[in-house]
């Protein structure tokens with residue numbers, strides 16, 4: 001019997017030990033395709049030599065994390081959903097619970113939690129907590145800084161730009177401190193770490209698309225346990241839960257699931 005593990009399996013184990021990223025939760029084909037670009041760039045013939053290169057080259061390590069994490073984000077991504085959040089979902093949660101505890105899970109550069117913070121400010125809601133987490137330390141660093149290039153801000157209305165962003169120079173803007181400091185950023189790996197409890201609204205958008213079915217189910221189960229009964233999960237536009245009742249969730253609006261008792 002041949003017990004030798006294939007070199008991608010070996011690579012995944014070594015990456016988990018080195019970087020704490022569990023590639024078992026991500027679709028193999030996606031990762032292999034994305035990482036293949038880097039392997040070609042450095043001429044790595046297999047995953048074992050690629051791992052050795054990552055071990056020795058900090059820039060390559062960063063590039064590898066970038067390929068795995070895919071940080072693409074936008075302010076008010078899918079604006080009609082954010083309007084729904086502002087007009088109905090958040091006011092409804094505040095009416096019901098008296099305050100609102102929000103978690104942006106997989107927050108990337110902060111665009112998503114800051115969009116939520118802007119809405120809360122516009123609604124004059126003061127009684128809230130806003131937690132934002134990601135696996136990627138570099139993305140979190142940028143998120144905390146709250147500095148964005150002008151092209152990252154397209155789609156934001158003039159009114160919001162003048163109220164919530166300060167011009168630093170010709171190309172960069174910084175989100176105002178009242179919004180920036182209202183968000184608490186933390187590193188949290190959705191596949192390894194403990195989830196916070198008692199949430200009223202969890203935004204987990206465009207994160208699980210890269211996960212295996214097993215990893216998705218793990219995340220849905222834990223998100224459901226993180227939500228208070230009556231709390232809501234907000235998914236990305238291409239994401240669905242096909243069997244929400246399995247996780248004590250029910251679809252209440254496109255992309256919104258409510259935690260049931």
Ligand SMILES: C[S@@+](CC[C@H](N)C(=O)[O-])C[C@H]1O[C@@H](n2cnc3c(N)ncnc32)[C@H](O)[C@@H]1O
Nearest residue numbers: 069071073074106108135136189190205206207
């Ligand atoms: C495409 S971005 C989505 C950003 C934002 N939620 C949005 O929809 O615009 C995906 C984010 O998920 C993060 N991510 C990937 N795997 C993760 C994991 N296991 N735990 C936590 N975050 C993860 C990535 O680092 C990346 O910042």
